[in-house]
Every structure is written in structure tokens, then in C-alpha cells.
Amino acid sequence: MRDRWAVLAIAIVTEVTGTLALRGAVDRPWLYAVTAVGYVVSFAALVRLLKAGAALGVVYGIWSGLGVALTAGLSAWLFDEAFSGLMVLGLVLIVGGVLLIEAGSHPPEELS
């Protein structure tokens, strides 16, 4: 089920887009629409994964972890926010943690 990764990627990208739009909506209120659509699509993708039998703990851990990592990285770039060495270390730990969550979930075809 390689397309599970594609659906998970869609869930993460739409959630990150929605969150960044929320941040930008302070100056441009129309972006609230992007936030709403982003979150709805993201949750629809999560439901699809769960319906296909993916484990909630695994899916949620990966979705949440990578979502935070991507949001922080893109925020720093888009909104000129500070990005410290500790934050980079945090990003590396999140990605490593996500890989371990995936590797440790049994059976292996739970998400692949």
C-alpha cells in the first residue's frame, strides 16, 4: 500500500498550509479560507488512512511530528523568524523519532 504514504503526505502538507495561512491571516483575512479548507482536507485524508486500517497512534505521531517540524521550518523562512541551533537539533530529533515510530510499528505493512 504505497499510496498510504501519499495520503499521509497530503494530510501533513494541507495541515501545514492551513496553519501557516492562520499565521498569515493576521495581515490578510482571506487566508482564513485557506486554513478552513486545509484542515478539512487534512482530516479527510486522516480518516481515509484510518479506514484503510492504519494505526491511529502511528499515523497521528507521524502527522503531528512532521507537521510541527515543517511548520517551524517554513515559518522561519516565510515570516523571517529566528531559527537557532537548538531548533535544528529539535527538527533532527523529530524526524528521527518519526522514523522510529514507523519502524517500530507492527506489522510493518501498517503504513507501507
Added chain:
Amino acid sequence: MSWVYLIGAILTEVAGTLSLRVAAGGRRGWYVVVVGGYVVSFVLLAAALQEGLGIGVAYGIWTALGVALTAVLSNALFGEPLTRTMVLGMGLVVVGVALLELG
């Protein structure tokens, strides 16, 4: 008081997330609990921020605890896998989120 709001925000969000799995399993009425849980969660998170809790701290703790609680409860309620490697991975994500939000 801000910490009480934050803990409430985390618990309602986890309840909403767990309900998502029940709803996806075919019991569609649970979508009401999903929406309700998330709405209450955001209201409580906003209240915690109003009380003066920093957004980085609030969001970091919310995400980290949310991931850990969801995994533990998914294992307890739905019999999902929770291996030592997964717990280690969750630990790394939790520390990583903390560094990212506080660094």
C-alpha cells in the same frame, strides 16, 4: 490557571482524535465528538494563551503530550501496537518538539 486550561485543551484534543478512529471505523455519530472535542480544545488553548502562557510553550507541550497520550490510549482502547522502538520514537518527537518550540 493557564496550566489547567492547557491540560483541558490537551485532553479534549486527544478525546477528539480517538473519536476520529471510532468514527472512521463506521460509527459515524462519533464525528460529533470529534468536532466538539476540537472546538473545546481550541477554546481552552485560547484561554491558556489569554492567561499569559507563551504560544511556543503551549503548542510544544500540547503537541508532545498529544502524540504520547494518543499512542498510549490507542494501544489501551483499540489494541494497537506500542513497541519499545515506537516509545523511543515518541520520546524523540517529544524532546524534538520541546527544543523546536523553546530553542
